[in-house]
Amino acid sequence: MTLEELEQIAQSVKQESAKYDYELNVCMDLACMSQGADKLKDALVKAVEASGKTVMVRKTGCMGPCSSGPLVRVDPQETLYHHVNFGHAEAIVNNLGGDPVPSLQCDLNDHFESQVRVVLENAGHIDPEKIDDYISRDGYKALLMALTEMTPNGIIHRITESGLRGRGGGGYPTGLKWGTVAKATGDMKYVVCNGDEGDPGAFMDRSVMEGDPHRVIEGMALAAYAVGASKGFIYVRAEYPIAVARLTSGLRDARRRGLLGNNICNTPFSFDIEIRLGAGAFVCGEETALLASIEGKRGTPKPRPPYPAVSGLWGKPTLINNVETYANIAPIVRNGGKWFASMGSERSKGTKVFALTGKITNTGLVEVPMGIKLREIIERIGGGVPDGHKFKAVQTGGPSGGCIPAELLDLGVSYDGLMKVGSIMGSGGMIVMDDTSCMVNVARFFIEFCMTESCGKCVPCRAGTAQMFTLLSRICDGKATMDDLDLLIELCGTVKEASLCGLGQTAPNPVLSTIQYFKNEYIEHIVNKRCPAGVCKIQAPVEVLA
Amino acid sequence: MRKNGFARHALIETLHTVQSSFGYLDDDAIKFVAQTLRVPLSQAYGVVTFYHYFSLKPPGKHTVTICAGTACYIKGADKLIEAAEKHLGVAQGQTTSDGQITLMTARCVGACSRAPVVLCDGEVAGEMASEQMIEQLERWAVE
Numbered sequence: 305m306t307l308e309e310l311e312q313i314a315q316s317v318k319q320e321s322a323k324y325d326y327e328l329n330v331c332m333d334l335a336c337m338s339q340g341a342d343k344l345k346d347a348l349v350k351a352v353e354a355s356g357k358t359v360m361v362r363k364t365g366c367m368g369p370c371s372s373g374p375l376v377r378v379d380p381q382e383t384l385y386h387h388v389n390f391g392h393a394e395a396i397v398n399n400l401g402g403d404p405v406p407s408l409q410c411d412l413n414d415h416f417e418s419q420v421r422v423v424l425e426n427a428g429h430i431d432p433e434k435i436d437d438y439i440s441r442d443g444y445k446a447l448l449m450a451l452t453e454m455t456p457n458g459i460i461h462r463i464t465e466s467g468l469r470g471r472g473g474g475g476y477p478t479g480l481k482w483g484t485v486a487k488a489t490g491d492m493k494y495v496v497c498n499g500d501e502g503d504p505g506a507f508m509d510r511s512v513m514e515g516d517p518h519r520v521i522e523g524m525a526l527a528a529y530a531v532g533a534s535k536g537f538i539y540v541r542a543e544y545p546i547a548v549a550r551l552t553s554g555l556r557d558a559r560r561r562g563l564l565g566n567n568i569c570n571t572p573f574s575f576d577i578e579i580r581l582g583a584g585a586f587v588c589g590e591e592t593a594l595l596a597s598i599e600g601k602r603g604t605p606k607p608r609p610p611y612p613a614v615s616g617l618w619g620k621p622t623l624i625n626n627v628e629t630y631a632n633i634a635p636i637v638r639n640g641g642k643w644f645a646s647m648g649s650e651r652s653k654g655t656k657v658f659a660l661t662g663k664i665t666n667t668g669l670v671e672v673p674m675g676i677k678l679r680e681i682i683e684r685i686g687g688g689v690p691d692g693h694k695f696k697a698v699q700t701g702g703p704s705g706g707c708i709p710a711e712l713l714d715l716g717v718s719y720d721g722l723m724k725v726g727s728i729m730g731s732g733g734m735i736v737m738d739d740t741s742c743m744v745n746v747a748r749f750f751i752e753f754c755m756t757e758s759c760g761k762c763v764p765c766r767a768g769t770a771q772m773f774t775l776l777s778r779i780c781d782g783k784a785t786m787d788d789l790d791l792l793i794e795l796c797g798t799v800k801e802a803s804l805c806g807l808g809q810t811a812p813n814p815v816l817s818t819i820q821y822f823k824n825e826y827i828e829h830i831v832n833k834r835c836p837a838g839v840c841k842i843q844a845p846v847e848v849l850a
Numbered sequence: 851m852r853k854n855g856f857a858r859h860a861l862i863e864t865l866h867t868v869q870s871s872f873g874y875l876d877d878d879a880i881k882f883v884a885q886t887l888r889v890p891l892s893q894a895y896g897v898v899t900f901y902h903y904f905s906l907k908p909p910g911k912h913t914v915t916i917c918a919g920t921a922c923y924i925k926g927a928d929k930l931i932e933a934a935e936k937h938l939g940v941a942q943g944q945t946t947s948d949g950q951i952t953l954m955t956a957r958c959v960g961a962c963s964r965a966p967v968v969l970c971d972g973e974v975a976g977e978m979a980s981e982q983m984i985e986q987l988e989r990w991a992v993e
Contacts, residue, residue, distance in 0.1 A: 335963050338974035370963030504919030504958035542866060542903050543959055581866050583901030586957065600861035601893070602900040659962060661921035667963035702920065733962075735920050749923055753957070759900075 305562045305569045307448050310439055317440035324360040326400050327379040328352075329428060333366035333511060334546060335668070336373035340389055344374050347393035355397050365515015367428035368419075370668035372410055377428065386410035414684050415666050420647065422655045423631045424671045427515040432550050435557040438518040444563055446637035447522050450529055451571045454637075459530040460486060463633070465641025467653035472498055472589070472626030473701065473730045474806075475652075475719035481623065484613040485531040488621035493533035495524050495575075496617065496624045498594060499540040499547070502586035503702030504753065506733030508657040509627040511669055513540065513547035516631070517554035521577065523630030525564065526637055528575045531623050536577040537598055542584065551579055586703070586757035590805045591624045593759065604761045605805035626731065628657060649675030652718035656729070662699075662736040665690045672717070679713040682736060693738035697821070701730030703750045703757075704810030706817025707743065726817040728810070742839035743822040744829055748776040750814040754807065765808030768799035772815065779826060782833040782842035789826060793819065858887050861897055865904060874905045902957070910945040910952035912990040914983070915969035919958030922966040930966055931955060933980040937987055951990055 321327065330336075330345045345363060352359045367375045372386035376396065385396065385408040395405050421427075430437035438444070450459055464479025485493065497520060501509040513520060524536050540548050555577055558564040566574045580598050587593045588603040595617050597603040616622025632654060636644045645653050652674040658681065661667045665687030672681060682688065682698060689695045697707040706727035708715070715721055719729050737746065755769040775792045778784040796812035803809045819826060828836050835842055854860035864887065868879050875898055884894035898904045916922075916930050931942060934953055938946050945952040961967045964976025968983055 334959075334961050334974060335976065338961060338964060338967075338976050501960065502957070505921040505962050506958075507960035507962055510960040541960075543956065581863060582903075583862055583866070584903035584957065585901050597862065598859065600859040600889070600897070602896050661962040661965060662924045667965075669963075699920065733920070735924060735962075737924055741924060746924075749920070757957075 305448070307445070307452070310444060310448060313436055314440040314442075317436050321360060324358050326357070326359045326381075328359055328361045328396070329364045329367075329377045329379060330361065331365070331367045331373060331375040331428065332363040333370070333514060334507075335366070335370035336375060337546075339374050341374040343390045344376070344388055344393065347390035348376070348397065351393040351397040354394075357397065357400060359397065359400065362431050364429060365427040365432050366424075366511040366669055368424070368669050369410075369412055369415055369666050371666055372412070372668075375410075378404070384410045384412070412666070415670075415687065418676065418680055418685060419671050420655050420673045421671050422635055422644075422647075423512060423519075423628055423657050424515075424669065425635075426519065427511065430516065432515050432517055433553050435518060435554070435561060438516070442638060443518055443634075444522055446634040447525050447529075447563065448569060450526055450637055451569055451573055456486060456530045456532065459526060459637060462637060462641045463530070466636045466644035467641075467648075467651075468629065468632055468636065468644065469652065469719060470626060471628035471632070471656065471731065473704065473728060475729060478625065478629055481613060481625070482527065482530055484611070485533075485621050485623040488614050490621050492535070492620045493531060494617045494620055494622040495528045495531065495533045495536040496594070496598065496622055497524055497536070497538040497630055498589065498591070498624055498626045499538055499544075500582045500589045500594060501541060501544075501627075501731060502589040502757075503704075503731050503733050505661055505699075505702060505735045506659045506731050508659050508669055508732050510544050510547050512627050512631050512657075513544070514550050517547075517551045518558065519631045519634060520551070520627055521554055521558055521564070523633035524577060525568070525575055526633050527623055527625065527630065529573055531621075533623065534574055534576075536575065537580050537617075538577060539580045539582060539588070539594055539598060541582040548579060548581065555579070585759070586753070587759045587805070587807050590807060593805065594624065595622065602759070604759045605807075607804060628732070647673045649716060649718045651720055656717065656732060658732045658734045660686050660734050660736070663689050663693065663738040663740075664736040674718050675716045677714050677716055678708065681717070681734070682713065686736065689736065689738045693740060695736065696739050696741060697737045697743065699727075699735040699737065699746070699814070700733065701728035701810075701813070702733050703753050704728055704806065704813055705730045705733075706813045707737070707746065707821065708817075709821040726813065726820055728813070740837055740839070742780075742835050742837040743818040743825050744776065744779055744835075745837075745839045747815045747818045748773065748780055751776055751811065754811040758807065762802075762804040762808065764799050764802035765804065765811065768795060768803070768808070769811055771795060772799070772812070776815070779829050780835075780840040780842075782829060782840070784830050786830055789819075789830060856887060858889055861887055861889055861894060862901070865894075865898060869904060874908045876906070907945070911950050911993070912971055913952045913954060913969075914987065914990075915954040915956050915959075916942075917959050917961070917965070917967040917969070918955045919962060919965075921962035922958075925965040927966040930968065930978060930980055930983060933984060934987065937984050946991075950993075951987060
C-alpha cells in the first residue's frame, strides 16, 4: 500500500457515492439501536427500492444527541430527522428532493453550533465496518505519511508540540509519556489501549470504538512506530459487545489491506493488535491493574514506580493510553502539532468529548474545545434542565470526581480548572443533577461504588471506603451526629493520602466536594433529621408535646 | 483455547468463551481450563471470583439486568431495583425458585443517554418505568 493507492481507494469511494443522488445516514449506536434503528434501516432500504430513487442507505456511528434518537441525516442537504421510527421510512424517501418532512425535522442549531469535532469528525459520516469509508476521509494517511516521510522522533516531537494530554483522566502529557517509552531499552515493547471505560455514566470511548474503530487502530499503529513497539493490545469491557465486534472486523480489514502485520506498506515496521476483554472490574481502568488483567491475572494494582513506561506488560516497556487519546493522534500527525495547539486553553489543548447525561434536555455525546464554560455546555448545548426543575450540580470525573455547584458554572473546562474546584476532568462523564437529587445520597452512591470495586489489596481503600459508607449511611438515615461528620472528613484525608492506586486516592473526592459546596444539606440531615430533596427516607422524629 | 495458542495469559478470554457457551462457570469447567492452560487452579479460581462478569451459579431462563450506573441512579434506578426485588421476591444476583428469572444489576452498560436502562435478556431497553418492567417480568414468569 502506498499513498497513491490510498488516494485511489478514496477516489473510488467518492465516485461510488457520486452515483447516488442522496445519502440516508442512519445512526446505529447503542442508544439508537435500543429504539429500533435496525428496523428503521431495513424499512428505509425497502422504501428506497420501492421508490426507484438512487439513494444510499448507510449505517453510521453515534451522531451525538442520543435523546432525540433514532436519528437519520439526509445528505447532501444535511437535514437531520429525529425520533424516527420504521413507519416514517416511506415519508422520508418520498420527500427526498422536496421539502423535508416537517414533523420529524429536528432543530438543534444551539446544540451543534459551539461544538468542534476532531475525535468525532467521522462519527455519523462513515460506516464503521467499512475500512474504505474511513480511508475516503483521510484515514490511514497519517500512518503512511509517518512510515515513509517521518522519523519516530519527529512524530513524538509533533505530539509534544500539540500539547495533547491523556484523555483518560490523569491528564499526563502524551508526548512526554511517548518519549519515555521510546527511550526505554528492550527488545520488545508493547502499546496498550485502555478501553475499560469503567466510569459509570460515561460512554464516549464506547462510541468512538463503535463509530470509528479504525481511528483507534491507526492511532495505536502510529504510537507503536513512534516508540518502537511491535505488539499492541486493546483492552475492552466485555459489557460492550458491539465495540468488540466492530474492532474485531476493523482489525481484520486493516490486516487485509496490509496496514497491520509484517512489513507494513513495504517498510521494516511490523505491528499487530490483539483484543483483550475485561470482565467487569472498575479498578482495571488503573494502568497497572489493567496490565495484570491482560496477563490473565486478578486486576490488582502495583505500586509505581516502576512505571509501565519502563516495566509494564511482562516486565517490558509499555505505552498505555486511553481510547480518546489514540483517536486524537492521526489528525495531529496529519495536520501538525500547531494546528491542535491552536484549540483549547493555555494548559489544556484541543477538544474533549463529554457524555452529557442525567437531568438535562439533550443527553448524548458532545465534543467541545477545552476552556469552554460549563454554563455553555449545560445551558446551550445541553438545553438546560427539563421539566421546570432547578439545576443543582454537575458531576464530572465519575467516582473519582466531584460535584460542581451552580455558582461555579462560569468555570472554563480544563484539567487544572476542574482540579482547583475539587473535581477532575476524568474520562468525560458529565452528569447533571437537579433539585430532586440529594447530595448526601449521591456521595453515598459513589462511596458504595468504590467500596464494592475496591480490589482489597491495600487497607486504607478496602477498610476506609467501607467505614465511609457506614458513616454516610448513618447521615442518610438521620442517625448521625456532628462528630460523625468530622470523623468522615478526617477519614477522607487518610484514604486520600494512604491508598495505593488512583481508585482509593480519589474515592473521597465526591464526599469532600459535596461537603464543601453542600454542607447545609449534610447539616439538615444531621441536625434537623430531614432530607431537603426528599430522597433519603428518614423516620420522622416523634414530636414531643410540651 | 486453540485460537489463543493455549497461552496462559489468555485465561480470561478462555473463561469468557466457556461462560458464553454454558451460561456460567462450574467447578469442572474451571478445573478443565486451569489444567489445559497449565495455570494453577487457585489462580483460575481467583480470577473467576475477582471479576464481576463471571458467574458461578447457573442463570435462570430469563435474566433482567438493571443498570445501576450514575446516570441511571440519578434517574431512579434504585426504584426499579426495589420494584423488581419486591415483585420477584429475590435479592439482586439471585434467581427465582422456579428458575425462571434471574435479577442482576450492572455497573453501567454505556447507554447512559437513555437512562434508566434495563437489559432484558441482553436487549437494551431505555427510559424504563417500573410498570413496564413488571409487565415484562410477568410475561416471562409464565413462558
